[in-house]
Amino acid sequence: xxxxxxxxxxxxxxxxxxxxxxxxxxxxxxxxxxxxxxxxxxxxxxxxxxxxxxxxxxxxxxxxxxxx
Numbered sequence: 001x002x003x004x005x006x007x008x009x010x011x012x013x014x015x016x017x018x019x020x021x022x023x024x025x026x027x028x029x030x031x032x033x034x035x036x037x038x039x040x041x042x043x044x045x046x047x048x049x050x051x052x053x054x055x056x057x058x059x060x061x062x063x064x065x066x067x068x
Contacts, residue, residue, distance in 0.1 A: 021051035029054070 021030045023043040030044060030051060043049045056065040 017056055019056045020054040022054050023049055023051050025049045 016033050016035050017037065018031060018033045019038060021032065021041060022028070023030070023046060026043065026045050026049075028043060028045050030041075032038060032041065041051050043051050054066070
């Protein structure tokens with residue numbers, strides 16, 4: 001039996017979702033890739049300020065969701 005490639009990484013059947021967030025405090029835009037849906041997250045620059053959701057892209061379905 002021959003196994004090639006990476007075998008130590010766990011595989012997931014979930015489609016990762018890429019989201020775009022904006023911090024009104026410092027003006028940063030943050031892109032997050034996650035297998036679960038994020039409802040809220042903090043700015044990595046300001047640390048204590050919540051980010052505002054801008055858009056999401058589902059790699060599995062190819063759908064783009066924009067919060068206007």
